[in-house]
Amino acid sequence: MANIDRRQFLKLCTASAAAVGLSQLWVPAIGEAYRKAAGGNPPIIWIQGSACNGCSTSLVNTVHPDMRELLSEIIDLSFHPGLSSGAGNLFIDGLYRIATENKGKFILVVEGAIPLAHKGALNTIGEDSSGKAVTLIDLLKNISGSARFIIAVGSCASFGGISAAEPNYAECVGLEKFIEVNKVINIPGCPPHPDWIVGTLAHLLLYGPPVLDDYGRPKMFYGGLIHNNCPRRQYFDNSIFAKNFGEDGCLLYLGCKGPLAHGDCPTRLWNSTSSWCVDVNAPCIGCTDPSFPDLTMPFYKRMPEIKGPGITSTADAIGIGLGVATAAGLGAHLAGNYFTGRIGPRKHKEEEDV
Numbered sequence: 001m002a003n004i005d006r007r008q009f010l011k012l013c014t015a016s017a018a019a020v021g022l023s024q025l026w027v028p029a030i031g032e033a034y035r036k037a038a039g040g041n042p043p044i045i046w047i048q049g050s051a052c053n054g055c056s057t058s059l060v061n062t063v064h065p066d067m068r069e070l071l072s073e074i075i076d077l078s079f080h081p082g083l084s085s086g087a088g089n090l091f092i093d094g095l096y097r098i099a100t101e102n103k104g105k106f107i108l109v110v111e112g113a114i115p116l117a118h119k120g121a122l123n124t125i126g127e128d129s130s131g132k133a134v135t136l137i138d139l140l141k142n143i144s145g146s147a148r149f150i151i152a153v154g155s156c157a158s159f160g161g162i163s164a165a166e167p168n169y170a171e172c173v174g175l176e177k178f179i180e181v182n183k184v185i186n187i188p189g190c191p192p193h194p195d196w197i198v199g200t201l202a203h204l205l206l207y208g209p210p211v212l213d214d215y216g217r218p219k220m221f222y223g224g225l226i227h228n229n230c231p232r233r234q235y236f237d238n239s240i241f242a243k244n245f246g247e248d249g250c251l252l253y254l255g256c257k258g259p260l261a262h263g264d265c266p267t268r269l270w271n272s273t274s275s276w277c278v279d280v281n282a283p284c285i286g287c288t289d290p291s292f293p294d295l296t297m298p299f300y301k302r303m304p305e306i307k308g309p310g311i312t313s314t315a316d317a318i319g320i321g322l323g324v325a326t327a328a329g330l331g332a333h334l335a336g337n338y339f340t341g342r343i344g345p346r347k348h349k350e351e352e353d354v
């Protein structure tokens with residue numbers, strides 16, 4: 001198992017959770033493989049911006065591996081605002097020390113959006129030993145250039161998400177609007193599935209950066225549309241739509257954004273492989289999409305741009321094209337979001353398809 005190659009790894013990552021899950025990777029030998037591959041587990045510095053802490057909570061809920069295995073066998077979580085001890089300037093000084101001692105080696109994980117208003121003062125995270133206030137912006141400017149890899153965890157860090165929703169007085173932006181674009185790996189979701197976080201870290205440690213899609217998301221987790229693997233897809237194809245919650249039928253008319261959202265929720269499943277959104281009669285709200293939430297609201301109303309049956313062959317195009325189509329329908333301000341690049345795709349160099 002320690003000799004698992006990348007193809008096998010990807011196969012395990014993309015397989016149905018019911019058939020085979022990430023759990024098969026997390027035997028003790030794989031921890032050894034990490035250390036060997038990485039020359040010692042590189043430290044992970046996890047910092048938080050404008051966020052609800054939900055992404056960290058999702059990570060803590062990882063099942064295979066569980067959090068104890070993850071921390072003791074696989075990663076070296078050197079700094080986390082909620083899990084590390086320490087306070088005040090000791091906290092900030094410790095963070096800078098870890099970054100300096102591990103220059104070019106550490107993985108920087110950012111949870112939450114970056115508030116730009118008032119020169120970042122709305123996200124002041126502490127003070128240094130001289131008593132000077134340190135903002136998230138200061139911190140990112142000081143340490144992001146020394147990171148080996150940078151990961152944006154959650155939709156806020158990736159694209160702005162809920163934190164950047166209208167009216168966005170704090171002027172929140174996603175990480176890649178603040179840091180050199182192609183360095184950031186986005187793991188969106190509100191929150192992201194723990195496997196998406198742990199699996200991406202695993203790929204980084206074992207094989208380097210995974211193949212990303214146009215929005216910087218690892219294809220091994222975000223390569224398919226929710227809609228294409230939904231167990232209610234037959235209802236959609238036969239134009240059988242639920243009119244009320246709890247009814248059988250496709251949830252399109254109750255607001256489902258599955259035709260535009262990318263992720264493997266229907267096959268990976270959530271909460272220890274027990275269920276997922278549509279499975280519990282809740283429409284997908286498109287939480288992994290750059291258009292979330294401004295363009296995917298109202299959550300429980302049908303989005304007119306998502307057409308009915310008959311679009312199967314072009315379903316994947318909806319996700320990419322929605323920004324333009326919807327922005328045109330919703331007015332100049334949201335259109336501005338697209339054309340200024342907030343929700344638009346980016347170009348990414350691809351090594352090899354999954």
Ligand code: SF4
Pocket residue numbers: 226227228230231232233234236249250251252256257258259278284
């Ligand atoms: S619209 Fe939603 S409920 Fe209907 S098939 Fe697609 S993902 Fe499933």
Ligand code: SF4
Pocket residue numbers: 189190226261262263265276277278283284285286287288
């Ligand atoms: S089904 Fe949709 S709303 Fe639910 S977690 Fe997946 S992408 Fe997010």
